[in-house]
Amino acid sequence: MTNIETFLQHVTPAWMRPDSEDDIVISTRIRLARNFAHQAFPRKQNEESAKATSEKIASILQPKHFAYFTMEQLTPLQRLVLVEKHMISPLLAKRKFGSVLLQQDETISVMVNEEDHLRIQSLQPGLRLKEAYDAAAAIDELLEQQIDYAYDEQFGYLTACPTNTGTGLRASVMLHLPALTLTNEMKQLIQTMPRLGMVVRGIYGEGSENLGNMYQVSNQMTLGKSEADILADLQAVTEKIIAREKEAREQLLYRAATALEDRIFRSLGTLRYARTVSSEEAATCLSNVRLGINLGYIEDVAVDTINTCMMLIQRGFLQQYAGSTLHPEQRDTARAKLLREHLIERHTENNETNGEKGDDSYDV
């Protein structure tokens, strides 16, 4: 069985690794909500039946090489790191009888006894709604062979919250939209989305600010619309947002190239040389540097490094790295140190290899 440490040490999960030239969509997430028929939902469930649910799911998925962890056996810090990696939800971390089954490559996690008995989550890098959905549906079909799901001919899959009733499907894409934020177009976009049956939020869930210009767009409707239509509509809306963001970037370059370039390199400077950095400042600077890489201003930093840093600047990861609990001020210092290590070391490494290449070509 896989140790929890393997999941915690590993900073950037597979779903965060850049796979395409498309630098606006960071990742795709699919979530299916399912419940056992005729059983109280987790909020009304007693300990015995909650544990039986966990064990039943574990007995099906463990042979398929899923690692099984109950919330009880994890420390608060371990749970926090899993939340920061988006492997479990903040709600599951708080559930006493919650548990999670993680696939080795971290693209699938099955949460047990969250708001519903089952939350099948599938994560993919970039815009890959179909792939992510198919992976989740495969697990769904595997489970339904041995579980009697709560399903109604009229209402579809029955869930604890009526906002998920029907398909139980929540499809979402994480988008990096610095130009639309800068030009103040996001507010308008956020307001028009509900009319399309969709929502835009900050990445840290409901009510969270758009930390680092990251947004999550997801479907709101789950009843009266098929899975295929939900995915197709989200795909279409996402493509439109991408086009708008690209337009806004071009306009920024046309109107205020120097100001933009200045902002990007100041951010890189902060990340490389600052001695204390708050999580908000780090997120903003990382967003600017990411934009700098996308626009070709910065060539010696990889997008992958930015993704790693985005994970590492979070409270749980910092403390795991430090190996102890940290006060907010200590965190800001530790954060600055980690960012320096990641951005300067890579920088000099790249310079050295470039130098060697230059030497080689000179020799030849």
Place this chain on the structure above:
Amino acid sequence: MICENCQQREAAIVVTQVNNGHQLKKHLCHECAANIHPFHVEQQHDTLHDMLSTWFGTPTWQKEKQPTKKQTVCASCHTTFEQFLQDGKFGCSDCYDAFRDHLPQLLKRLHGGTEHIGKMPNAVSEKAALKKRIELLRQTMRTAVEEERFEDAAKLRDEARALEAQLAGGETS
């Protein structure tokens, strides 16, 4: 009418209590009625409104109205429809059955739709396919009867019955 005390069993007895000259009528089931001591004054107030209404008295027409609103209760987890509206969450999958009549209106507001379209568990889709086949057999049977091909009709009837048995078997298991 459902018992006003436990909100579960059918009310069978009307208990009249007199508090400070104020008459209080309660519709109760046998169990709950037996638990009420003749001199016991009930002081359970669910909400501020309930408390004030027992202090100052409420017009009888309002009192009659309230219990009917509370009547819908899920038999499996005892979640009342009011609780559901307050929490915004169901207690178990059987709540959907208990509140079925009220749900389309609510779900329409949330989703725009009221009927599930899309993926269903394999077992359910097999059942749906079976139902369709039975319906089809029935139709051909009726035309066979109309055309006075009674032997064919009898065969079709037997086939439909066999499928129905299969359907019923699947439902119980």
